[in-house]
Amino acid sequence: MKLLRIELVGFKSFRTKTGLEIGDGVTTIVGPNGCGKSNIVDAIKWCIGAQSAKDLRGKGMDELIFAGSETHRAMGMAEVSLTMQNDRGDVPAAFRDHAEIKVTRRLYRDGESEYELNGSKVRLRDVQELFLGTGVGSREAYSIIEQGRIGFIVSARPEERRLIIEEAA
Amino acid sequence: MKLLRIELVGFKSFRTKTGLEIGDGVTTIVGPNGCGKSNIVDAIKWCIGAQSAKDLRGKGMDELIFAGSETHRAMGMAEVSLTMQNDRGDVPAAFRDHAEIKVTRRLYRDGESEYELNGSKVRLRDVQELFLGTGVGSREAYSIIEQGRIGFIVSARPEERRLIIEEAA
Amino acid sequence: SRELFDETFKVVDAEFQRIFPQLFRGGRARLELTDPENLLETGVDIIAQPPGKRLQNMNLLSGGEKALTAVSLIFAIFRMRPTPFCILDEVDAPLDEANESRFAEAVRQMSQLSQMLVITHKRRTMEAADTLYGVTMEEPGVSKVVGVRLGNTPV
Amino acid sequence: SRELFDETFKVVDAEFQRIFPQLFRGGRARLELTDPENLLETGVDIIAQPPGKRLQNMNLLSGGEKALTAVSLIFAIFRMRPTPFCILDEVDAPLDEANESRFAEAVRQMSQLSQMLVITHKRRTMEAADTLYGVTMEEPGVSKVVGVRLGNTPV
Ligand SMILES: Nc1ncnc2c1ncn2[C@@H]1O[C@H](COP(=O)(O)OP(=O)(O)OP(=O)(O)O)[C@@H](O)[C@H]1O
Ligand SMILES: Nc1ncnc2c1ncn2[C@@H]1O[C@H](COP(=O)(O)OP(=O)(O)OP(=O)(O)O)[C@@H](O)[C@H]1O
Ligand SMILES: [Mg+2]
Numbered sequence: 001m002k003l004l005r006i007e008l009v010g011f012k013s014f015r016t017k018t019g020l021e022i023g024d025g026v027t028t029i030v031g032p033n034g035c036g037k038s039n040i041v042d043a044i045k046w047c048i049g050a051q052s053a054k055d056l057r058g059k060g061m062d063e064l065i066f067a068g069s070e071t072h073r074a075m076g077m078a079e080v081s082l083t084m085q086n087d088r089g090d091v092p093a094a095f096r097d098h099a100e101i102k103v104t105r106r107l108y109r110d111g112e113s114e115y116e117l118n119g120s121k122v123r124l125r126d127v128q129e130l131f132l133g134t135g136v137g138s139r140e141a142y143s144i145i146e147q148g149r150i151g152f153i154v155s156a157r158p159e160e161r162r163l164i165i166e167e168a169a
Numbered sequence: 170m171k172l173l174r175i176e177l178v179g180f181k182s183f184r185t186k187t188g189l190e191i192g193d194g195v196t197t198i199v200g201p202n203g204c205g206k207s208n209i210v211d212a213i214k215w216c217i218g219a220q221s222a223k224d225l226r227g228k229g230m231d232e233l234i235f236a237g238s239e240t241h242r243a244m245g246m247a248e249v250s251l252t253m254q255n256d257r258g259d260v261p262a263a264f265r266d267h268a269e270i271k272v273t274r275r276l277y278r279d280g281e282s283e284y285e286l287n288g289s290k291v292r293l294r295d296v297q298e299l300f301l302g303t304g305v306g307s308r309e310a311y312s313i314i315e316q317g318r319i320g321f322i323v324s325a326r327p328e329e330r331r332l333i334i335e336e337a338a
Numbered sequence: 339s340r341e342l343f344d345e346t347f348k349v350v351d352a353e354f355q356r357i358f359p360q361l362f363r364g365g366r367a368r369l370e371l372t373d374p375e376n377l378l379e380t381g382v383d384i385i386a387q388p389p390g391k392r393l394q395n396m397n398l399l400s401g402g403e404k405a406l407t408a409v410s411l412i413f414a415i416f417r418m419r420p421t422p423f424c425i426l427d428e429v430d431a432p433l434d435e436a437n438e439s440r441f442a443e444a445v446r447q448m449s450q451l452s453q454m455l456v457i458t459h460k461r462r463t464m465e466a467a468d469t470l471y472g473v474t475m476e477e478p479g480v481s482k483v484v485g486v487r488l489g490n491t492p493v
Numbered sequence: 494s495r496e497l498f499d500e501t502f503k504v505v506d507a508e509f510q511r512i513f514p515q516l517f518r519g520g521r522a523r524l525e526l527t528d529p530e531n532l533l534e535t536g537v538d539i540i541a542q543p544p545g546k547r548l549q550n551m552n553l554l555s556g557g558e559k560a561l562t563a564v565s566l567i568f569a570i571f572r573m574r575p576t577p578f579c580i581l582d583e584v585d586a587p588l589d590e591a592n593e594s595r596f597a598e599a600v601r602q603m604s605q606l607s608q609m610l611v612i613t614h615k616r617r618t619m620e621a622a623d624t625l626y627g628v629t630m631e632e633p634g635v636s637k638v639v640g641v642r643l644g645n646t647p648v
């Protein structure tokens with residue numbers, strides 16, 4: 001399930017609609033401190049189905065919505081979409097003959113959430129199950145290494161390390 | 170109590186007698202990964218009176234002694250000396266009119282330890298008290314920031330942060 | 339199950355033994371079960387020895403050595419069970435230039451299996467990219483993505 | 494004692510408010526007591542706002558912003574009660590080049606008070622040195638100190 005595109009609007013520091021085409025090979029993201037690079041990682045984790053704001057450096061989910069800046073006021077909604085190539089067929093029957101699968105997660109200031117697969121409303125669980133099938137999900141702790149976290153596998157207790165290997169099995 | 174010189178022999182990766190003159194201003198230490206830079210910091214902490222090998226990345230104090238390499242066998246003793254300018258007079262009476270104070274800590278493989286002030290045998294407690302007086306000691310957690318530890322004051326709980334400020338008072 | 343873990347462990351261990359010396363330009367490392375008699379509950383230890391050094395407790399390794407050992411193990415797990423993409427956020431921060439180059443090369447090798455998304459401040463890691471995105475905040479507090487450089491792969 | 498903590502806190506807070514905007518080239522920060530009525534037990538919070546950004550929970554700050562905020566506070570405590578020397582081991586690891594320069598400048602200012610011993614892999618921090626020591630392991634596993642370059646201070 002190759003990742004084709006990441007789109008964000010209103011998510012953390014990404015006020016305006018932003019798109020990143022993800023090609024084959026190595027994609028490198030650079031920029032000064034605090035410009036938004038790790039926020040892109042948070043956006044991916046969130047769209048995949050992260051359920052705790054703490055995993056995204058927030059206290060509450062509302063902190064994920066653009067909070068305003070010196071020159072702009074806060075926004076009312078955050079939205080992230082991941083578009084993937086449907087090359088595994090391991091998707092809900094309804095989408096089996098779609099060439100691409102676009103997952104969208106949306107959050108409003110009043111706490112209301114929306115989830116879509118190719119424009120159709122689904123539940124958070126459907127999104128999580130889609131990704132579990134493809135091998136990227138909360139279980140695969142080794143496929144997303146957040147800033148500052150690389151040391152964990154070395155400093156972990158032997159039992160914790162075993163769990164990581166077990167979950168990859 | 171200005172630091173004048175650091176001398177190490179047999180301490181961690183410093184097999185042979187090594188000296189660093191510490192001048193005024195900024196002293197910068199550089200070199201490739203694993204070459205021994207942080208080991209110098211451990212040497213200073215140890216000479217000042219660190220009591221737990223864990224503070225020095227070890228399981229036991231014997232791990233501080235040169236353990237050998239591809240081409241050399243292990244050594245039987247580790248020794249670190251810090252030489253300071255006696256400009257504060259806040260030292261034991263016996264040393265009050267010495268221009269310099271040289272603190273030496275020595276550890277043998279059998280676990281035996283030795284401590285010296287200007288060549289005279291003293292106890293660990295005398296070394297710790299000397300440094301407490303000068304303001305560098307285990308209490309001053311803010312004067313030695315180990316690798317990877319800078320984040321602690323930001324991620325600490327408010328009570329822990331208060332303690333750091335209190336101990337500086 | 340007991341067999342599944344045993345099988346998985348052996349593959350990860352083999353990959354780890356292969357990748358570590360590549361990243362360290364020598365030395366050796368392996369995984370070890372803390373309780374080989376009890377496959378259902380055993381923990382996993384890391385035994386790592388950088389080139390030319392005596393084998394010692396892992397905690398004595400330097401910041402850069404620990405990071406490179408961690409990367410070796412993460413890559414080993416990844417090769418055992420690749421996911422469609424792998425994201426690494428500034429894992430190269432403590433590396434010196436030589437290790438940074440070997441890390442960048444290892445990332446390129448990994449990218450044959452999966453898409454690698456790497457955030458970095460380091461030049462050599464940047465140079466390993468097929469696609470380079472720059473993120474800026476010309477307008478304070480507002481992120482903007484600019485400057486896509488395409489290497490070998492058309493976008 | 495109650496007065497001693499209050500006095501200390503005020504000085505550190507004042508220094509922190511001064512140093513933070515120097516390192517961030519703008520913005521503002523302060524310390525806050527979690528329980529101002531109870532000086533004997535109150536905790537201390539950090540309120541930090543990088544330039545151009547809205548004030549938010551500290552945890553949302555980036556890796557580099559957190560490191561720079563931490564350095565600002567450490568330096569503030571240090572200025573309140575300087576010790577003969579201050580040792581910083583790779584605190585600049587997550588900083589970009591602009592922040593690295595400002596960090597190096599702050600280290601130089603601090604060195605008027607005390608001896609600063611700084612371990613780094615970064616060029617600008619190296620260039621701020623009066624004395625530069627290189628550590629190597631030409632012989633594997635054995636450390637050797639070489640190449641002392643003296644800047645402004647004779648050794
Ligand atoms: N809801 C939000 N609204 C506006 N800005 C936000 C929001 N959440 C986080 N931010 C801002 O995003 C910034 C952090 O971005 P990020 O962690 O992506 O930086 P980075 O590019 O990874 O930097 P570094 O190189 O230091 O790791 C913070 O300054 C924070 O104030
Ligand atoms: N008792 C000992 N005998 C021999 N070598 C030792 C001993 N204790 C530690 N070492 C070695 O010292 C090395 C670590 O050195 P140190 O932490 O000073 O590196 P560093 O220069 O700070 O590197 P980095 O830039 O990665 O932080 C390890 O490789 C370790 O094997
Ligand atoms: Mg970041």
Ligand SMILES: [Mg+2]
Pocket residue numbers: 206207208316400401402582
């Ligand atoms: Mg180090």
